[in-house]
Amino acid sequence: MYSHRRTSAAVLGALLLTPAVLAGCTSTGDDEPTASSSAPATTAAPEAQPIDWSDCSEQIDPIIEGRPGSDRDLSFECGTTDVPVSYDDPEGGTLQLVLVRAVLAGQTDRIGSLQVNPGGPGQSATDAAVQAALTLPTDVLARFDVVGVDPRGVGLSTPVECISAEQKDELFAEDPRALDETSLEESFGRVDAAAEGCAEKYGAALGAFSTVDAARDMDLVRQSLDDEQLTYLGYSYGTTLGSAYAELFPDRVRALVLDGAVDPDAGRQERAEAQAQAFEAVFDAFAANCTGLMGGCPLGGDPRGFLNDRxxxxxxxxxxxxxxxxxxxxxxxxxxxxxxxALYQPSAWPQLAQALASAGEGDSAGVLTLADTYTGRTDDGTYTNVIDAMVAVTCADTDEEFTREQVQELAADWNGKYPLFGADAARGLYTCTAWEAPRTPLPARDAEGSAPILVIGTRGDPVTPAGGAVDMATQLLSGTLLTWEGNGHTAYPKTDCVTGAVNAYLIDLAVPADGTTCPA
Known part of the structure; x- marks a missing residue:
C-alpha cells in the first residue's frame, strides 16, 4: 500500500454507510462514471455547483460517543456536489462528491474552511473531517470549519469498486517473500485478473480518478464553500494532492500544511525502495523499544528472530x-x-507485540485484527473500497511500468537488503503494468506564485521517509521545511513544538524558519 494515515476513526467509514446516514449524505447519482462522450472538447471553465447540505449530527454523534474529544460542542453537516467527469469536456457527464463539515460552537473571527485529506490514496476524507474535529486544537477549530471531501472514486464519492473481497483475501494472504517462479506467476496472475475485472467494468473511465482532476475538484469545492483562497491540511498522499493543487492554482493558496510529504522527485521504484528501507528501520526501533520494557518483551530478546520464526x-x-x-x-x-x-504509529507497538506473542502460542486473532485495519477488511468479510481507489488513483497518476522480469530481479535483490519488506515492495511495482486505463502523470510541482507552503517530515516515518519532505520543500518555490525527530507516520498535532508552529501558520500565516526541527 502506498501510504495512508491510520486513525482511531477508521471504523467511521463503515458506519457512515448505514442507511440513516445515507439519507442525508450519500450520492444519488450514477454509481459509475462513464467515459467522456464524443462531443468536442471545450475550453470553457466549469462552474462550481452548490453544495446540498443536510444536518447529520444525529447520525454521527452516536458513532463518536465516548471517543476522546467527543465532549466538544460540535455539529456536523453532510453534503453533495457535482463535478465534471472530464475537465477536457466540462459540459459532459458529472460525478458526485460527498462532504462532511464539522463546526465547533462559539466560533469567533472565523477565517473560513479547512479542507483535510488523510492520504492513501483511497482513505476517506469525510472520516478524516470527523476525526479532525475530535483531535485538532480548539484554537484551530475556533477559527475554521473542518471540511472533508472524499476525492473522486474514494469513500462515498462515486466510489470505484471492482476488486472482489475474494480477490483481496487471496492477494493479501499470499506470501510476499516467496520468490520461486510458481509463486511469482500466481501472484502476477492475481494482479492481472483484478486489473482485467476493473477494465471490464469501467473501461476508459478508470482514467478519471487522477490526482490532477481531484485537485481541480478541490478548487470547485473551495468556490462552493465561498472561500476566497484554500486553507488545507493534507497527510501522506494528501501532500501529493495538495502540492498538485498549488501547481494548478498557485494564486488561490492561502495556507497549505503538507505533513508526511511524498517525495515529488522520486520515481515509483525509488519510493518503493525507500519505504522498504524505512519500514525495516522502524521495525528495529519497535524491537529496541520492546526489549527495553521494564517488564520484558513478550517476544523475547530478539523480536526480529521471533517474527522470522512466526x-x-x-x-x-x-x-x-x-x-x-x-x-x-x-x-x-x-x-x-x-x-x-502497527508500525505506522508507536501507540500500536504494544498491540503488535502482544499479537505476535499470541500467534506464537497458536492464536492469530490479534494478527488478523491489525492486518484488517491496514487493508480495510470489515468484520463481515467485506472490504471498504480503499484498495480499489488506491490502485485506480496510483495508476492514473503514472506512466511508469515494470516488466515481470524487472520485478522478479528487484524482489530478489531487495529481499536480501530489506528482508521483511523488500520483496513485497518490489512486487507492488507490477500493479500499474497490469492496469488498463488512460494516464495523467503528475506534473512537476514548483507552485510558482504561491503563498508560503509548510512541509513537514518525521525522521522515523516508515511510510513517507523524511527525505521526501526535504525534496518537496526544495521543489516548491515557497516551501518551508519543518522536521519532527519522532517516530511514526505524520506529526501534527502530536507534539507541542509541531502543533504550535502549525497553529500559528494556519491561523496567523506565521511561517516558521525554514529547516526548523522539533525534538522527539
Missing part, C-alpha cells in the same frame, strides 16, 4: 484464530500486513 511457522502451517466466526488462518502475508499496520 513467518516460517505461518508458511508451513497457517495459524488459526480464536475470533468467533473467523475461518481464515494467518499466512505470512497477513502476518506482515499486521506488522506494517
Amino acid at each position: 513467518l516460517a511457522q505461518a508458511a508451513a502451517d497457517p495459524v488459526p484464530s480464536s475470533r468467533a466466526g473467523e475461518t481464515r488462518e494467518a499466512t505470512p502475508g497477513l502476518v506482515l500486513n499486521a506488522v506494517r499496520s
